[in-house]
Amino acid sequence: EVTTNEYKIVLLGQSGVGKSCLVLRFCRGQFFENREPTIGASYLTKSISINSRDLKLQIWDTAGQERYQSLAPMYYRNSEIAVVVYDICSEDSFNKAKEWVKELSIKGLPDLIIGFVGNKTDLEKKRAVLTRDAEMYCENHNLHFFETSAKTGEQVKDLFFYLATELMKLPKN
Ligand code: GTP
Ligand code: MG
Numbered sequence: 001e002v003t004t005n006e007y008k009i010v011l012l013g014q015s016g017v018g019k020s021c022l023v024l025r026f027c028r029g030q031f032f033e034n035r036e037p038t039i040g041a042s043y044l045t046k047s048i049s050i051n052s053r054d055l056k057l058q059i060w061d062t063a064g065q066e067r068y069q070s071l072a073p074m075y076y077r078n079s080e081i082a083v084v085v086y087d088i089c090s091e092d093s094f095n096k097a098k099e100w101v102k103e104l105s106i107k108g109l110p111d112l113i114i115g116f117v118g119n120k121t122d123l124e125k126k127r128a129v130l131t132r133d134a135e136m137y138c139e140n141h142n143l144h145f146f147e148t149s150a151k152t153g154e155q156v157k158d159l160f161f162y163l164a165t166e167l168m169k170l171p172k173n
Contacts, residue, residue, distance in 0.1 A: 004055065027044045
């Protein structure tokens with residue numbers, strides 16, 4: 001008998017950091033320069049297999065604009081993996097990402113796996129958040145740290161596969 005495990009993933013982070021682009025890159029291999037902000041949230045799935053096990057990733061891509069902030073708990077409440085995204089060119093988005101981590105630690109599932117992601121590494125020249133600073137923050141808060149580019153695809157697959165593998169290691173899975 002073949003069983004497919006379904007893993008629930010939510011993306012959180014300030015508007016414009018590239019959440020939708022990361023999901024689109026991972027699920028469809030596409031990237032668009034000028035994307036409209038997400039309204040409410042959007043849902044995509046991606047079937048992958050790790051160590052011969054078939055997994056269906058159910059991905060909720062939330063809207064980062066302030067006006068949608070109150071909707072977020074509906075999406076992260078049942079999530080087993082959270083991907084908290086900031087833009088490496090924006091200190092402000094880094095601070096916002098830290099706020100999401102705080103909220104998740106209070107209101108998320110107790111064994112929630114959190115990926116902390118600095119996106120837009122292709123814009124290295126405009127970098128505002130040092131890798132070392134983000135790394136240290138993640139070490140102190142037990143978060144899995146990645147730097148990605150939805151534009152070039154750098155580390156995008158690695159991010160989702162790594163987090164799914166971590167989830168697979170939990171006893172219930
Ligand atoms: P909300 O839906 O409003 O929360 O924003 P979002 O986080 O989903 O951002 P979105 O994916 O829509 O990307 C915002 C802008 O950043 C778009 O114009 C993208 O083309 C651009 N962008 C996203 N990822 C990257 C990246 O890795 N590199 C570069 N250079 N631009 C990116
Ligand atoms: Mg979006």
